[in-house]
Amino acid sequence: MEKNVLFVASECSPFVKTGGLADVVGSLPQVLQQEENTDVRVILPLYEEVISKWQDKLEWVSSVYVPVGWRNQEANIYQYTHQGIIYYFIGNDYYFSRKGVYGYYDDGERFVFFSRAVIESLAVLDFKPDILHGHDWQAGLAVAFAKILQPIENMKTVFTIHNIKYQGILPLDTFDELFNIPREHIGGMEWNGLLNCMKSGIFHADKITTVSPTYADEIKTPYYGEGLYSILTERQDDLVGIINGIDLDEFNPMKDPHLTSNYKYSRVKKKENKESLQQKLGLPVNPDIPLYVIITRLVEQKGLHLVQTILDEFLQEDVQFVVLGTGDYEFENFFYHAGQRNPDKLVSYLGFDEALARQLYAASDFFVMPSQFEPCGLSQLIALQYKSVPIVRETGGLKDTVFPYNELTGEGNGFSFSDYNAHDLLHVLRYSLEIYHNEEHYKTLLKNVNKSNFSWNDSAKAYAELYNTLGYVIS
Ligand code: ADP
Numbered sequence: 001m002e003k004n005v006l007f008v009a010s011e012c013s014p015f016v017k018t019g020g021l022a023d024v025v026g027s028l029p030q031v032l033q034q035e036e037n038t039d040v041r042v043i044l045p046l047y048e049e050v051i052s053k054w055q056d057k058l059e060w061v062s063s064v065y066v067p068v069g070w071r072n073q074e075a076n077i078y079q080y081t082h083q084g085i086i087y088y089f090i091g092n093d094y095y096f097s098r099k100g101v102y103g104y105y106d107d108g109e110r111f112v113f114f115s116r117a118v119i120e121s122l123a124v125l126d127f128k129p130d131i132l133h134g135h136d137w138q139a140g141l142a143v144a145f146a147k148i149l150q151p152i153e154n155m156k157t158v159f160t161i162h163n164i165k166y167q168g169i170l171p172l173d174t175f176d177e178l179f180n181i182p183r184e185h186i187g188g189m190e191w192n193g194l195l196n197c198m199k200s201g202i203f204h205a206d207k208i209t210t211v212s213p214t215y216a217d218e219i220k221t222p223y224y225g226e227g228l229y230s231i232l233t234e235r236q237d238d239l240v241g242i243i244n245g246i247d248l249d250e251f252n253p254m255k256d257p258h259l260t261s262n263y264k265y266s267r268v269k270k271k272e273n274k275e276s277l278q279q280k281l282g283l284p285v286n287p288d289i290p291l292y293v294i295i296t297r298l299v300e301q302k303g304l305h306l307v308q309t310i311l312d313e314f315l316q317e318d319v320q321f322v323v324l325g326t327g328d329y330e331f332e333n334f335f336y337h338a339g340q341r342n343p344d345k346l347v348s349y350l351g352f353d354e355a356l357a358r359q360l361y362a363a364s365d366f367f368v369m370p371s372q373f374e375p376c377g378l379s380q381l382i383a384l385q386y387k388s389v390p391i392v393r394e395t396g397g398l399k400d401t402v403f404p405y406n407e408l409t410g411e412g413n414g415f416s417f418s419d420y421n422a423h424d425l426l427h428v429l430r431y432s433l434e435i436y437h438n439e440e441h442y443k444t445l446l447k448n449v450n451k452s453n454f455s456w457n458d459s460a461k462a463y464a465e466l467y468n469t470l471g472y473v474i475s
Pocket of ligand 1: 019020021295296297324325326351352353354357376377378379380382
């Protein structure tokens with residue numbers, strides 16, 4: 001049976017990206033589309049950033065009126081086909097012709113509008129989804145409205161949680177002011193006296209997914225559940241964790257144009273890439289010094305308080321360290337000064353730089369990611385692709401993709417520790433150094449890293465199977 005799936009999301013590569021969500025929404029449809037008889041399309045807001053870069057390519061489809069409280073707001077729908085996928089964009093100058101993506105006082109109203117516009121647009125698109133698949137809180141209300149308003153007979157819904165920390169919480173009055181749906185539905189959208197877009201998605205979706213099996217377990221507990229653990233526990237029979245993949249063609253050190261030396265099949269050109277990076281960043285040039293890197297948003301989630309506590313102690317070892325990141329002032333300030341204190345050992349580059357990120361993955365021996373929580377994490381997967389050994393805390397997707405090296409069995413593709421404790425991190429950093437200097441173990445470890453493969457194929461199959469449980473069978 002033919003199966004039509006509509007992804008609803010607030011970001012998607014290559015159009016607009018602030019984080020991992022864009023990578024997933026940008027790459028999963030292509031892979032799913034390869035499943036027989038599956039037509040996956042994506043619907044997004046038309047931000048100024050998209051207009052400025054893609055305007056010439058966008059084709060106007062139709063316009064619809066979207067009820068937002070007492071007003072009718074116009075939504076202009078555009079479409080564009082990119083690499084075999086049809087993307088729809090919801091345009092409204094008032095809500096989306098602004099700089100950046102999020103961070104406005106009325107973000108709640110913007111995504112109420114977007115979610116309702118998605119539902120209204122189904123009346124005019126020549127595409128009738130069997131499944132509406134919403135991503136994160138910005139699409140939570142689209143899932144809820146789909147269930148309540150039933151714009152297409154028998155349409156099923158899936159809701160994917162990429163990060164439960166961000167929930168889209170609004171005053172409860174928003175329901176009466178903006179929603180235009182019968183009041184009996186307020187219970188499915190309210191949480192702790194407030195209106196919660198993420199909870200609305202969880203409550204109304206036929207199936208709920210999140211981006212790794214471990215995170216699916218974790219968010220059912222008070223520590224990780226960010227206040228929503230009880231509803232997730234109630235819905236656990238419909239909750240499944242499917243690990244994200246990465247686009248192996250995009251993250252390919254054999255042809256990445258940003259690298260000084262591309263790898264050649266079995267020849268991993270670490271030393272060449274390390275030397276040119278050391279030169280570029282003003283570190284002592286010596287390819288034999290082990291290089292540790294961090295590439296991340298500088299926020300608490302990424303375990304940076306642990307790094308803060310033990311960094312100077314670890315830098316007493318014969319190592320080099322590079323931090324690439326941007327984010328909270330506390331961490332930017334810390335890493336800036338750590339670089340000043342240790343000019344021969346640590347460079348902090350405070351910014352967002354895709355080329356430098358790729359060079360760091362290629363040049364480094366170890367990738368440090370001691371997250372407090374990590375729904376899936378893509379960086380450790382990219383690191384494995386570029387043969388940089390991940391050192392992680394055992395949480396969420398990190399636990400599902402990085403396995404600690406075991407000297408007895410010779411198994412494992414990285415290093416890990418369990419408790420959120422700075423000295424456990426220091427211990428494992430020192431242990432990684434010990435293995436680095438042990439030729440035999442290090443060789444085995446790198447062999448295991450080489451074998452790690454996190455393409456989308458298996459995960460896309462898992463999504464296809466999930467869709468099938470909703471009553472659509474791939475012939
Ligand atoms: P999250 O989505 O929580 O930020 P992920 O590990 O899923 O974390 O994805 C982060 C992505 O952003 C990776 O591709 C990583 O390389 C990239 N990235 C993070 N910070 C920077 C930066 N300062 N410069 C370049 N790329 C970055």
